Amino acid sequence: MAYIIEPWNGISLNLSDGPFTLSDSLSINLDFVWISFPPLPWVSPSITAEYTAPLFTAGIAGSSNLIQQIAALSTDDLRSVLWSTAGAAQQNSQIRFNVANTSDDARMSIWSLAESVAGSQVLPWNYTGTADGQHASVWGFALQSDRTGFVSGWVMNTRYRDRIATLDWFSVNLNGFIYDDSAAMLALLNNDNPLAINLDFSGVPAALESATKIRLQFGFVKPKRPSVPHDISRTITARKATPRDTTRLIPWGAGTSVWNNWNLPYPVDNGPPIPPDPIDPPARKIVYLIMNTLQVTDVATGTPLDIQGVNISVDIDSLSWKFSGTVYGQGTLDLVRPDEDGMKDIHVTINTHEWVFSIERYTSDEKFPTTKFSISGVSRTQYMAAPFAPVRSYTNSSATTAAQAANAELENTGFALAWPTAGDGDLPDWIIPAGALSYRDKTPAQVVAQIVTTAGGVMIPSMDADSWIIQPRYKTSPWNWDTVTPDAAIYIGMVRSRSARYEPAPAYDSCFVSGVSQGVSVDVQRAGSGGLNPMPDVLDDLITAAAPAISRGRNELAATGNKVVETLSVLIPEQGAAPGVLRPGQIITVTHDNPDSDYVGLVIANSISVQKAGGAEIYQSVTLERRA
Incomplete structure (x- = not known):
């Protein structure tokens, strides 16, 4: 939109400090929006004020930038010559060459008719010869200067920008950090120091680079510097690099659907279940002799x-x-x-x-x-938890991944996370946009737990190392336990005692998972169920991608329905012998002499007790969660 500003011969601009360029002389283009940064707070929309004046047929002489805004003057109008018949001149001087007078008789030379000399130059006296015919031109049309190859029926807004620009060559900075110009941009926005620029074109030519426009550009100008790879982390993650420094007219980019239905419209029959790979079974004995220590x-x-x-x-x-x-x-x-x-x-x-x-x-x-x-x-x-670890508050200023954010909480502490993401039973990793991860007065362990539980995961502490294992609460959903490969096996003959309690609960088949201030919304349903019995919605600030939403919804559904919580008192064989010390999060099978009595459960707790001096009796009380 063009805004008319009067009077047009004087413009006073009071602007914050910033570089500007002048490229043309007959129009002013004021653009207060930097293409890769949000608009300045005092201007919306961009202001464009243009002043144009017609250019006539006179060309640009000598590529001079001194232009008078007036019509071209005809040159040499009064010097035109009409080529016509020349009037007769010196008619009285015509001499007929006749018989020459006799002279020098002694030499016996008779003068006869004179020979024609330079006859090729005989020219009738009534025509004027053409001089410098090769320079003939039609008077009244100005010649174009210094515009070789230019063909136009009218004056075109031909730009010569960037023709003299030189490229600066840098080597890629492989070990550098991604440039962050937010502080410099913010400094420009918060700068209250005035800068006065006066433009006055009242009768005075402007010495400019070209002749048709003036453009003032204000805002942050990035310094010339080498490129830095975006994915310079020390760990390789299976993810796409985050776009940076993209030129977008719309700051938020292209829109995407936030509704994803991951349920098949009808059940698919995949045939009979595939039996799991066998594991090392425990030794089946009538009597177990163990020297406890x-x-x-x-x-x-x-x-x-x-x-x-x-x-x-x-x-x-x-x-x-x-x-x-x-x-x-x-x-x-x-x-x-x-x-x-x-x-x-x-x-x-x-x-x-x-x-x-x-x-x-x-x-x-x-x-x-x-x-x-x-x-x-x-x-x-x-x-890494209270009351030993210090608390802090934090909001991520740039995009990161969940695993990177969790490991960053433990940086320089000596503690670590084992977070596999490639397997089907692993907890997924995902992108967390800037500003999505925000907390106040939390310890590192609390922050890691907040990130992990977003995707339905748990933190399994190590027995003798400063680390945790990150995994889903249910590595495999209970309705698929018949086809899973268990982590360990218990033979019923190794069990000294057992007890169980029945825990009824609604059997939901649908879970709506969504982010809060940003992210995605996903309706997670058991395949073939139709999602007719949804559970309460799950909302989490860190649900910013489909992968954690699906994992969270699956683990929420896996915890519903009727179940049996069973406690088994099992002996502890030495290292390497089945079943070993059972840890929470493991899926184990309890085998019997009759295979029809076998069942699968999830270890949710373990308690080891040494009852007598010297370790005479040592048992582990394993608590299992299994389907009713």
């Missing part, structure tokens, strides 16, 4: 500790393993109790399975003649 040492000095009555436990929602035991003697207590340097670590070995715990508290039970203390502690992963 319990060893507890001080990590700092390696001193054996007199600790009995050991209990170790964990569940699927725990950030760490829990420990409790009984210490005999003040000397042993002094080696493990917390002091001004913090908590002390102990090393526990049960049938070659190892744990490391930090002792956080103790209580006394002094009765003559013995001195007995009860101690308790946690595995080292608890250091």
Whole structure:
């Protein structure tokens, strides 16, 4: 839209500091919008004011930029010559060459008719010869200068921009960081220092680069610098690089549908279920002979500790393993109790399975003649949670992935995450846009749990290392457990006792998962169910892609329906023998002599108890969740 500004011969612009260029002289194009940055706050829409004046047939002489805005003047109008018949001149001078007078008779030379000399130059006196015919031209038309090859019926707005621009060659900066110009752009927006520019074309030619337009460009100009690869992370992720520095007239880009229905319209018969690959089954014996061992040492000095009555436990929602035991003697207590340097670590070995715990508290039970203390502690992963880890608040300023954001919380702490994403039973990774991850007063473990639970995942703490395993709560949905390959197997002959309780719950078949301020919305349905019985909607700020929405919806549906929670008291064989120490999140099968009695369940908790001195009796109480 053109805005008429009067008077047109003077324009006063008061603008913030910024570079501008002048390219033409007869029109002013004011563009206050930088093509890759949102509009300036005081202008919307862009203002364009143009002043044009007709150019007549006179060309640009000598490529001069000094242009008078007047009509071209005809040159040499009064010098035209009419070529016509020349009047007769010196008619009286005509001489007829006749008989020459005789002279020099002595030489016997008779003068006769004179020979014609330079006869080729005989020209009738009534015609004027043409001079410099090769320079003949039609007077009244100005010649075009310095515009070789230009053909136009009218004056065209021919631009010569960028013809003298030179390219700066850089080597790619492979180890650099992605440039962030947001601070520089913000500084321009918040700059209140005035800058006055006066343009006055009243009768004074403007010395410009070209002759048809003036363009003032204000805004941030990126410095010339080498390119930096966008994917310079030290870990390779299967994802598409985030677009940056794209020239878009619409800041938010192309629109995409936020509604995805991942349910097949009708069930598909894939044939009979494929039996899972066999695992190493436990040895089936009538009697199991195991030499149980319990060893507890001080990590700092390696001193054996007199600790009995050991209990170790964990569940699927725990950030760490829990420990409790009984210490005999003040000397042993002094080696493990917390002091001004913090908590002390102990090393526990049960049938070659190892744990490391930090002792956080103790209580006394002094009765003559013995001195007995009860101690308790946690595995080292608890250091990333309250009250040991500091809290902070944060909002991501640039796009990242879920795995990168979770690992960033543990940077420089010595703790790590094992987050596989390639397998069918793994928790997916996804893109988190800028501003989507925001929290206040949280510890690193809380932030990682927030990210992981968004996609329906859990954090399984390590027994003796400073790490977690990240996986879905249900690596395989319960309705597919008949075809899954279990992580471990328990033979019913290894079970000392068992108990179970029935837990009824609605059997939902549809779950609507959606982001809040940004993201996607996905209706996750069990294939073939039709989604006729939906569960309450799930809303999460970090649902910014379809992959975490599908994973979250599947795990939410997997937890519904009638189920049986069963506890099995199972012996613990040595390292490498089935079933080993069972961890939460594992899918195990309980085998019987009659295969029809076999069933599959999900380990949701485990508790190990050493009942007698020296480890005479050691059992693990495994809690399973299975379908009713």
